Amino acid sequence: MKIRLDNVVKTFETFRAVRDVSLEIESGELVALLGPSGSGKTTILRMVAGLEYADAGHIYFGTEDATDIPVRDRGVGFVFQHYALFPHMTVTENIAFGMKVSKVRRDKAAIDARVTELLRLVQLDGLGERFPGQISGGQRQRVALARALAVDPKVLLLDEPFGALDANVRRDLRRWLREIHQELGITTLFVTHDQEEALDLADRVVILDKGQIVQQGTPEDVCRNPASAFVMNFLGDTNRFTAAVSGGVARLGNATIPAPGFSDGPVEIFLRPSDLGWNVSGEGIPATVARVIDRPAGRRILAVTASGEAVELDVAPETQVSAQDKGIIIIERARVYAAA
Numbered sequence: 001m002k003i004r005l006d007n008v009v010k011t012f013e014t015f016r017a018v019r020d021v022s023l024e025i026e027s028g029e030l031v032a033l034l035g036p037s038g039s040g041k042t043t044i045l046r047m048v049a050g051l052e053y054a055d056a057g058h059i060y061f062g063t064e065d066a067t068d069i070p071v072r073d074r075g076v077g078f079v080f081q082h083y084a085l086f087p088h089m090t091v092t093e094n095i096a097f098g099m100k101v102s103k104v105r106r107d108k109a110a111i112d113a114r115v116t117e118l119l120r121l122v123q124l125d126g127l128g129e130r131f132p133g134q135i136s137g138g139q140r141q142r143v144a145l146a147r148a149l150a151v152d153p154k155v156l157l158l159d160e161p162f163g164a165l166d167a168n169v170r171r172d173l174r175r176w177l178r179e180i181h182q183e184l185g186i187t188t189l190f191v192t193h194d195q196e197e198a199l200d201l202a203d204r205v206v207i208l209d210k211g212q213i214v215q216q217g218t219p220e221d222v223c224r225n226p227a228s229a230f231v232m233n234f235l236g237d238t239n240r241f242t243a244a245v246s247g248g249v250a251r252l253g254n255a256t257i258p259a260p261g262f263s264d265g266p267v268e269i270f271l272r273p274s275d276l277g278w279n280v281s282g283e284g285i286p287a288t289v290a291r292v293i294d295r296p297a298g299r300r301i302l303a304v305t306a307s308g309e310a311v312e313l314d315v316a317p318e319t320q321v322s323a324q325d326k327g328i329i330i331i332e333r334a335r336v337y338a339a340a
């Protein structure tokens with residue numbers, strides 16, 4: 001099912017939470033809505049679900065205007081951050097619940113067969129007789145997804161479904177959700193404020209700020225070409241500097257950074273740790289090493305520049321460097337944006 005939002009606006013009393021949002025989600029696509037707290041992600045999701053009405057604009061399910069489609073007829077499955085499982089029902093009963101109350105009548109054998117199939121899909125075979133209190137948080141979210149899928153939704157809406165879980169469980173569930181999505185191909189809208197989660201999971205990422213879409217594209221697009229200082233900063237893992245442009249170049253330390261198209265005046269410069277290097281001499285930013293951190297992916301240096309700014313940079317694991325060393329941060333790539 002294709003979903004289209006056309007100039008959607010939502011105001012709470014005087015506060016405009018969603019401003020003129022237009023967005024298309026293709027049939028079978030997995031789209032992540034990514035943005036800081038309060039940027040309007042949940043409100044957009046709730047409008048798609050029919051739990052909230054837009055003040056202006058339209059939402060289409062396929063070619064049909066969804067305004068007149070009641071929530072229960074939208075064919076939407078939800079999973080929220082806080083497990084909305086019924087604590088007094090077993091896993092099996094929780095998954096079967098939607099089918100029992102659905103307008104589509106199913107006999108007991110059909111419901112049992114569907115529950116067995118879903119338990120297999122979410123890899124919880126054998127746990128059907130447990131109660132929610134007897135399984136882990138990650139398993140509870142898988143039950144919540146099985147319950148959402150039980151009624152064959154045309155659209156799946158997920159609001160920070162893994163938000164309350166620890167990092168390793170989140171990573172496993174992400175991988176698992178992507179596999180399920182590949183298998184079932186249900187149009188999915190996923191809300192998160194976690195950049196890594198959105199980039200890891202989604203076919204397309206839609207970045208919101210203050211109720212507006214500020215950029216959308218594949219994870220590769222948005223990582224390679226952040227459209228603004230906000231996006232660059234929000235995607236994370238970057239060092240931020242302010243500098244002055246003069247004659248089309250900016251200076252950081254003794255390095256010159258091309259800033260074509262910028263007139264003389266202040267700019268923001270972002271340097272990703274992976275776009276920096278460390279050397280004993282050369283053209284760059286003079287700095288002192290404060291700490292060296294070894295990680296599975298390599299070594300990270302925390303350095304402090306001569307003017308007191310903290311900078312993080314990634315170097316090869318075998319790089320000889322230790323705290324208190326003085327040297328030069330070599331800039332391999334910089335991104336320049338107009339000062340906010």
Ligand SMILES: Nc1ncnc2c1ncn2[C@@H]1O[C@H](COP(=O)(O)OP(=O)(O)OP(=O)(O)O)[C@@H](O)[C@H]1O
Nearest residue numbers: 012015017035036037038039040041042043044193
């Ligand atoms: N029912 C409501 N009444 C008044 N204001 C609301 C209501 N629902 C949301 N808001 C406001 O609208 C803005 C957007 O909220 P929303 O929950 O959509 O943001 P979000 O991006 O999902 O944030 P989070 O990541 O914190 O969940 C916020 O400033 C919020 O306080």
